[in-house]
Amino acid sequence: MPSPQDPAFESWLETQLGHSARAMLSSISPLSIVKHRLGFAQTIRPIAGAIVASPVLGNYDPDPDYFFHWFRDSAVVIDALRLLYVDRQVGDEALQHLRDFTRFSLALNRLDGRAVAEVEGRRARVAPDLLQYLREDSELASVHGDAVVAETRVNPDGTLDILRWARPQHDGPPLRALALLRWAAGGHLDAPLLAEVTSLIRFDLDFTLRHWREPSFDIWEEESGHHYYTLRVSAAALAEGAAWLQGLGETAQAQRCRDESKAVLSLLDGYWIDDPDATRGYYRSRRLPDDRPSPKALDIAVILSAIHGLGTELAHGPADPRMQATLARLDALFDAAYPINQGRAAGRGAAMGRYAGDVYCSGGAYYFSTLGAAEFCFRAAAAEGGDARHWNQWMGRGDAYLATVRAYTPAGGDLSEQFDQKSGAQTSARQLAWSHAAFISCVSARRIAAAACQAPPRR
Template identity: 55%
Template sequence: MSETESLESWIERQYPLAVTNMLRSISATGVTKPRPGFGQTVVPVKGSVVASPIPASYDPDPDYFFHWYRDSAVVMDALRLVETEEASAHFCDFVDFSLGLNDLRGGDLVEDKAWREGVAEDFKQFVREDDDLASVVVRGETRVNPDGSLDISRWNRPQYDGIAARILTVLRWVKCRGPFGGLHDDAVSELLDEDIRFVLAHWREPSYDIWEEEKAHHYYTLRIQCAALEEGAAWLAGEGDGEAGHQARAAALEIRGRLDRYWQAEPGYYRSRLTDDGKPTPKDLDIAVILAVIHAGGTSPAHSPADPKVERTLDRLDALFEADYDINRDRPAGRGPALGRYHGDEYYSGGAYYFSTHGAAELCYLRASALRGDDPEAAQRLRARGDAYLETIRAYTPEDGEMSEQFDRRTGEHTSAKHLAWSYAGFISAVEARKRA
């Protein structure tokens, strides 16, 4: 990082690097990912989005060569903000790929045993059992292979935030970039209709959280589902399905009531989850709440950037990670704290995440926009707070612009997945929110 370069100049230099690096994960058809232990060679098809385009194998970097529903939605939403010639083509491919997943049947893998013969003996413990495969609901999967095949590895399922996030992404593309012409407009309508009905059918069920670690009722999942059903209700009505639109609106209203229960007045933050026994957990204070609000969007008084309780939640997260991370102590003036996920995180370095710190900056910019007319002084303070987070990002981003998943809580060194697409998407979204603020 240049000591004399301004934040504005750095953002201007980093932005195209982030766009270029994010695009590496979209339709990464030129990359081959061998998984010899699973007897697989994966070659992505158009429309898929890999979480990281680096074909690692926990050597030591994790294998993120999968199409996660949530990550892909976040990346495609950021692509909508970018002026590139291929953006609309990528979106249409993404819709086609998403619809093509409807043809996946876990039962086909149960009937065809030949693929199991290719799994190495020491990898069989990581492979899904037949009863798991037989019960596959494709939209309830956490992720699929970017070649359009089912993920055969044992993983925490179901996860219900990804399809809701996809609804929001597709609706935003329709609003800002559509129509897409002929068959692709039909494909968009088909995907939206099926996704909205899926969320409507499953939102009451517990699922695994955004980190794929704990099954419960999660703030992130519910907030994204609420936004998807609110926006989806208007779309359904516009398509002439008033009854389904009414059901979606009613469900969204019920979810909003449930979200209010996540507020903890005494500690002063929104809990990230409610377990069956209702008892607090170490993960209650979680950056997932901030990510939920910025991904859901909206301007309502509650559960949006306009909600002062969300800013109070961010205040608590700042204090948590200032105490937890060595890199946050004695930092220079003008830098905000680097943020992670939750207290006690042990994944890789358990350190700061690029997308967490980007998310904090984006919330500040979105909240500044919401308050600009009524409280310009608060808006100015929030913009400065957002810039402080980006100054920290700048400090831990090398000259070549690479953003991994984490940077170490003690040393600031990059850890976990390299070139994480979500890291670049989070930067792009934060910078675009900064422009509007």
């Protein structure tokens, strides 16, 4: 049985859940916010269904400009919205948000970069010192069909991003499919909404079937190659999609998705590294062209893939001993690397970052990394079922990560992208929707784990 919890800690969890719910909702259909990118002669007025990575306007001054609809981030948010709806933290407005999101996403499929590239005088309206950040016409002209959803991000007014960025990126469609499949399975959607959601699920599954073998940029949009995270969520989407299609009587397509999902997981088995200089190996995060080494091989993205791509398989999930060993290696890495982890108070876990040597903004700890580690522990606890000893160990580890998040979260509940590795001060994008979504998902996983301990012991 679970031991009694600290009432103050439990109270903070509930209070922060309310803060995170409200903050995340402010990123969904932010119709009242107008973004002016004056140097690019752009005025962006969001439309219903867009989900911005952050509703706080920035222009790298020092806050970065995150006023975009990222395919990956928006999928994480729309899945967290489902958790809020099921938990009755939000009402039926969640269904309208889902409807708007689905229609916005379907409309994006009709975008054609050739029309943008052909606009006369497009480059002349851009400030000369910013031309280096503007995409070439030839690149824009290639964006149509499947290439749209591989764009990484679009403007929240439903137009293509005209800025240079890391493309293509293939994690958005499988993540969106996973989120929508879970919405569809909940039985909350009326027939018209279910039909629209079904159309988008089919598109995303077909995209994943066509493109999972191709190289793309990683979750951090920094290196092109074959990435554990992208492959793992692709496998999960295809597996869940197969079950969904089977239920619709589409046996042949279901079998195709099932076979491809198994092929992805088999490929990921080869990502395991037996490290002779350490007590534990780990799943490496990427395979780059020519199989050249990467200093980012040990990456929190692997752990995030285990919680974003939850499924029934033991392998490559929170119950996988090799995945648990990967978390242990990451914990040791950041425990040693970040000054804020030195001499920390009892009961706090390590603040977690992305990978060794990260230099983006403060290069420090990320809320969604630390929360992702906590959620992983809660998912592992849930998998233990009636094994009270292991359940307590995993729950304790998860709560320790949450205690660290609590220590670096202000009373108002704001969550930025990072908190500095030396001072703990919030840095990078403010009110990051993904950070709040990660908190919502983490608390949900904790509740599931608590319920699992109440289940009858396993035989």
